[in-house]
Amino acid sequence: MTDSLPIAVTAPLTHAQRTQIMNLVRRAAKAEILPRFRQLGAHQIDQKSGPQDLVTDADKAAEAMLTRGLLAMFPHALVVGEENASVNPDIIDQIAEAELCFTIDPVDGTWNYAHGLAMFGVMVSILRFGVPVFGLLYDPIMNDFIIADTQSDAELVMPRRVRRKLSTSTGGAIQDLSGYIAINLIPEAKQAEMAATLPQFARALSLRCACHEMRMVAQGAVDFALYSKLTPWDQPAGVVAVQQAGGHAAMLDGSDYRGDLKDGYLLVASDKATWDRLRDLFAFLIDAPQA
Known part of the structure; x- marks a missing residue:
């Protein structure tokens, strides 16, 4: 080598x-x-x-x-x-x-x-x-x-x-989307508000494994994933995979994602239009202090 x-x-x-x-x-x-x-x-x-x-x-x-x-x-x-x-x-x-x-x-x-x-x-x-x-x-x-x-x-x-x-899904309206949200990692003060969004989706759950969650988004099996605990090892590989499969990844406030970020919310989605709809739905998180 x-x-x-x-x-x-x-x-x-x-x-x-x-x-x-x-x-x-x-x-x-x-x-x-x-x-x-x-x-x-x-x-x-x-x-x-x-x-x-x-x-x-x-x-x-x-x-x-x-x-x-x-x-x-x-x-x-x-x-x-x-x-x-x-x-x-x-x-x-x-x-x-x-x-x-x-x-x-x-x-x-x-x-x-x-x-x-x-x-x-x-x-x-x-x-x-x-x-x-x-x-x-x-x-x-x-x-x-x-x-x-x-x-x-x-x-x-x-x-x-x-x-x-690989190609991401075609996305769509909120009620047609499936994705991943680890509600236990959302700031406690906002967990009830986040829980109230879950019935709006076709399916929302957590695999307790960012590797397989990001793989599912990149393969088009699900439409999005939201991360509120950022580390240099949990998200960067998946962000590249999703983006190069046609998806969109950015911080919830619209700023670019970086692998050295420690705070904020990363949202990956099948395309920019779907990302925008999810961003609007999750906008209440941006003002929430993170745990």
Whole structure:
């Protein structure tokens, strides 16, 4: 593996580099994630901020393997992994100035994973000065990737090198939309008002896994996702995938999304017209202080 991507990156990745990263992610899942799935003991699961925010031995081991592999390929890169950042939060402040930053969510959907639910994934993104330019969303169970960068279409890459271009849904009126909202992460003072919007949708729920939520939006299976807890590892990969599949992503106040943002509301939708309708519906959140 070589450092063939210069630090002053202008294009996200070459085809060879994309393949190297996919192979690395696949190896990490095979070595560290899948062998522990439904095999974890209580001593291998810890809480971070509380019982809904878990970390497992798989998260830590997979992140360490991914970090080593990425730095072997790109030794000048800043690598920000969820678990390292949870104990070294100051690293997040370096993202805005980094010419080449990789973010890693080694097991997105850890609560699902720890409870034996096969709804989890691995996400890797590239940020350039905080702007997402590449996203990879991997499903270890099905061994397939959604991958995209700012210069190419979003693709579903399946085993046997089968590739399929992705397109978001056609969107539509509020009553026809399905999407994802984690109401427990909305500020408490606004949760009742948010709950009152849910019956207006055809369906609104949460998968407890941004990886699969963003995959569903990019594939056109659902129409939107709203995020009120922003991290550099949870949303950037999905934002690139959704945008390159034809969707629209922006902060609820209309400003551009950045991977280094810590506050605000990110709304991704199948197209700009649908995004606008949802923005109008959720406008009451903008004045709400976030938890």
